[in-house]
Amino acid sequence: MNIFSLAAKNLMRRHVRTGLTVAGVAIAIAVLFSLLSFNAGYERQLGGELNSLGIHMLAVPKGCPYEAASLIIHGGVIPKYLSYSDLEQVRKIDGIEIASPMLLHQFFKDDKPHIVYGINIEEQKALKPWWKVEGRYFRDDETGAMVVGRSLAEKENLKVGQVLDFGPGKVPTTIVGILERTGNQDDEFHFLPLAAAQHIFGKEGQLTTIAIKVDDISKISAISKKLEQIPDIQVVTMTQVMGTIMNLVGSAQALLFSVIIIALFISAVGIINTLIMSVNERTREFGMMKAVGASGWDVSRLIVIETLIITLAGCAVGLTVALGGSKLVEGFVRGVIPYSPGGELISIDPFLILVCIGFALAIGLLCSIYPAIRCARLTPMEAMRSDLE
Amino acid sequence: MRDTIIAARGLSKSYRRGSENVHALRATDLSVGKGEFVSIVGPSGSGKSTLLHLLGLLETPSSGRISLQGRETSWLKERDLVKVRRGSIGFVFQQFLLLPTLTVEENIELPLLFSRKSVNKDRIAGIMEMLELTHRARHLPHQLSGGEMQRVSIGRALVNEPGIIMADEPTGNLDTATADKIYSLFKRLNEGGLSLIVVTHNMELAGRADRVIRLRDGQIISD
Ligand SMILES: Nc1ncnc2c1ncn2[C@@H]1O[C@H](COP(=O)(O)OP(=O)(O)O)[C@@H](O)[C@H]1O
Ligand SMILES: [Mg+2]
Numbered sequence A: 001m002n003i004f005s006l007a008a009k010n011l012m013r014r015h016v017r018t019g020l021t022v023a024g025v026a027i028a029i030a031v032l033f034s035l036l037s038f039n040a041g042y043e044r045q046l047g048g049e050l051n052s053l054g055i056h057m058l059a060v061p062k063g064c065p066y067e068a069a070s071l072i073i074h075g076g077v078i079p080k081y082l083s084y085s086d087l088e089q090v091r092k093i094d095g096i097e098i099a100s101p102m103l104l105h106q107f108f109k110d111d112k113p114h115i116v117y118g119i120n121i122e123e124q125k126a127l128k129p130w131w132k133v134e135g136r137y138f139r140d141d142e143t144g145a146m147v148v149g150r151s152l153a154e155k156e157n158l159k160v161g162q163v164l165d166f167g168p169g170k171v172p173t174t175i176v177g178i179l180e181r182t183g184n185q186d187d188e189f190h191f192l193p194l195a196a197a198q199h200i201f202g203k204e205g206q207l208t209t210i211a212i213k214v215d216d217i218s219k220i221s222a223i224s225k226k227l228e229q230i231p232d233i234q235v236v237t238m239t240q241v242m243g244t245i246m247n248l249v250g251s252a253q254a255l256l257f258s259v260i261i262i263a264l265f266i267s268a269v270g271i272i273n274t275l276i277m278s279v280n281e282r283t284r285e286f287g288m289m290k291a292v293g294a295s296g297w298d299v300s301r302l303i304v305i306e307t308l309i310i311t312l313a314g315c316a317v318g319l320t321v322a323l324g325g326s327k328l329v330e331g332f333v334r335g336v337i338p339y340s341p342g343g344e345l346i347s348i349d350p351f352l353i354l355v356c357i358g359f360a361l362a363i364g365l366l367c368s369i370y371p372a373i374r375c376a377r378l379t380p381m382e383a384m385r386s387d388l389e
Numbered sequence B: 001m002r003d004t005i006i007a008a009r010g011l012s013k014s015y016r017r018g019s020e021n022v023h024a025l026r027a028t029d030l031s032v033g034k035g036e037f038v039s040i041v042g043p044s045g046s047g048k049s050t051l052l053h054l055l056g057l058l059e060t061p062s063s064g065r066i067s068l069q070g071r072e073t074s075w076l077k078e079r080d081l082v083k084v085r086r087g088s089i090g091f092v093f094q095q096f097l098l099l100p101t102l103t104v105e106e107n108i109e110l111p112l113l114f115s116r117k118s119v120n121k122d123r124i125a126g127i128m129e130m131l132e133l134t135h136r137a138r139h140l141p142h143q144l145s146g147g148e149m150q151r152v153s154i155g156r157a158l159v160n161e162p163g164i165i166m167a168d169e170p171t172g173n174l175d176t177a178t179a180d181k182i183y184s185l186f187k188r189l190n191e192g193g194l195s196l197i198v199v200t201h202n203m204e205l206a207g208r209a210d211r212v213i214r215l216r217d218g219q220i221i222s223d
Helices: A003-013 A015-052 A065-074 A084-092 A121-127 A150-156 A194-200 A217-228 A238-280 A283-291 A296-324 A326-336 A350-377 A380-385 B048-055 B078-088 B104-115 B121-130 B146-158 B176-191
Strands: A057-061 A096-109 A112-119 A133-135 A145-148 A163-166 A171-179 A190-193 A209-214 A233-237 B004-017 B020-033 B037-041 B063-068 B089-092 B164-168 B195-199 B211-216 B219-222
Touching: A003 A015, A003 A296, A015 A238, A015 A296, A015 A350, A057 A217, A084 A096, A084 A209, A096 A121, A096 A194, A112 A121, A112 A194, A121 A209, A145 A150, A150 A171, A190 A194, A209 A217, A217 A233, A233 A238, A238 A296, A238 A350, A283 A296, A283 A380, A296 A326, A296 A350, A296 B078, B004 B048, B004 B195, B020 B048, B020 B063, B020 B195, B020 B219, B037 B048, B037 B176, B048 B063, B048 B164, B048 B195, B078 B089, B078 B104, B089 B146, B104 B121, B104 B146, B121 B146, B146 B164, B146 B176, B164 B176, B176 B195
Parallel strands: A112 A190, A145 A171, B037 B195, B037 B211, B089 B164, B164 B195
Antiparallel strands: A057 A209, A057 A233, A096 A112, A096 A209, A133 A171, A145 A190, A163 A171, B004 B020, B004 B063, B211 B219
16 A cells, blocks of 8 residues: 555545546546647648648739638639739739739529639649649630539539539530649639630639749748739738738637636636545544654645546546547537638647646646645644534 | 653643633643553543543643653654654544545554555554454455454554554443453553553443543542
8 A cells, every 4th residue: 555545545435526526627628628729720720721822922903901811711702803914014023933813703502602713724733733633634725624622522513524504604614623632722612714714704804813922932022012013903921811810710719718718717616626625524534644643744745646636637538538529629619710721720739738737737736735734734633623623 | 660651741731612711631740651551531521532632642732741751742843743653652543533445454554654664464464363353354444343443443553563552432432342352452452561541431441450540620630
């Protein structure tokens, strides 16, 4: 027998209460861990997604920076357009590796928005070297051909070779290729050759945006200044887009998080109360131990160890649940937050595991140190009397 | 005259109860010799438990001094008192105060955990045999009779090999036959050289000791 087995046996004696307290700690830790993981994962994932667009900045019509931000992410419509002469001017600027014109159009089918991208295929392949296609890509001068994203194909049950009546003019269009899964929003879109898209939607000569890749990222701000000198153009860099989204998300996140933190706080108070009570109730037993030779230190140690067993066991259970249930939490959070990037939102970071263990230790120590010191100071008789009165 | 194991001078203890002071024990002198078997008797509330707790260093006196095996204890802090208590005194309570989750054997060994002595299984077996608890070694307290529980608590008091055992109404919760057996056990321990101070209500049992001390209103009225 040692002090640990003594502590464990004491806990087993009140197994219902011990179990409930462990469960309480576990829930608190699971919530805390999910919260922290989500926070870390969200920002990382968003950054990753913007990078995976392969674009450093967008030239958009003046006056629409917010629309532009949402357009990059969701797709969307901007009520103004750029022209091919704007594109010429952009291409004249030094240091731009690719300036790829795009037309975006949105239409509704069964009340669900569909996004169409008119693109220049070779430039897009250069911007997104990870693109792979089942079937083939279209040629830029082709009409009646399109490529669709993987998720879209699955949702609409589309197959390579299938022909759709597309756009307001019901132009028969063949699906020549389906993109392999990219993990970002490209999975949701229709892609057409730029000229064909302009024709189908009656937007000849009009461009929604110009996607720009520079040859040296250190020149991004210099190039963006030059672009801004073109009268019709406003520049949105990916850093700005990220900031805009983080702001948008920030307020919803803050509300959600404050509710959760209040809940955590309430449960922590409950846990602290139970832990302190269960020590107080047994002061008499600790008095007996002192009478048979336990020192103040022995008793304090026993109290601290018992409490830490509970909080650390709760931490272990909580982390297991959180790791196992991260998909559920992710689903819940996606429903609440205004914009969520694709991919895994919850990032499992060993550092966060340490934070949670630290939190469990802190609660354990917080709850046990005071009763431990108090018990240690009492004479054996004071302790033995303390709950008889 | 034999050596004294414990001596008290001018020992007193008062408790505050609301606004008044209760004098549980008034200026008491007492000394107990090595190997002596002393009974303390007196009506309820006469200060028997208070005296025993003070002698057992379980509580600090309001005034007076106690020396144990020639060592003055008045100036010691709780952390040093622990060591003295551990090495010299074994305590037996009326309510047994066994740990319900520990087996008979573990309850007896408990003080060794605190005195950081290694467990000598032969010695534990010897103690259990003497107390007729061998067949109960792996049982939990709730499976035992009152007499058995009290014998476990005596075993626990003996395990650190103290010079003196102090028992506060050890037979208060036991029937006459069982109480008698416990006293026979005390008598045997005493014959083996151990000093005992036993508080009791029962005059007949008290008479089996070498010496009977009567208390009333916190004072010794006969010795
Ligand atoms: N902790 C305490 N607080 C207040 N009064 C106490 C306390 N302990 C004992 N007393 C009082 O001291 C007196 C002696 O008590 P005690 O030593 O327990 O007597 P006995 O053991 O002979 O019955 C009683 O009047 C009792 O009420
Ligand atoms: Mg009493």
